Amino acid sequence: MSEETRPQRIHNLDVTVWVGKRGIDAVTEELNGQLEETDLVKVKFHRAARGGTDTETLADDLADRVNATVVETRGHTAVIER
Known part of the structure; x- marks a missing residue:
């Protein structure tokens, strides 16, 4: 069986x-803990969190706080990697 891309x-x-x-x-502490266990974490931003801000901006801010990188955003979801 081949590995996933x-x-x-x-x-x-x-x-x-x-x-x-x-x-x-x-959620900063929770995300930090998950990134210590695995390299990729998927994060969902609910409407209440977004307010007048877009998902990309929130994801970048969150990733910066845990010394990680945003791999992709799609809709209201982001994948963060460390």
């Missing part, structure tokens, strides 16, 4: 971090 891994990831009305401050 990177795009397949990203596609098959489940969302494990949800950003809600409490914003990215509330």
Whole structure:
């Protein structure tokens, strides 16, 4: 059986971090812990978290806080890697 390609891994990831009305401050520690366990984490930004900001901006801010990189954003979801 062959290994998944990177795009397949990203596609098959489940969302494990949800950003809600409490914003990215509330999930920074959780995301940091998950990135210590695995290299890719999928994050969903709910409407209450976005306010007047777009997903890309929030994802970049969150990734910066945990010394990571945004791999991709699609809709209201981002994949972050460290």
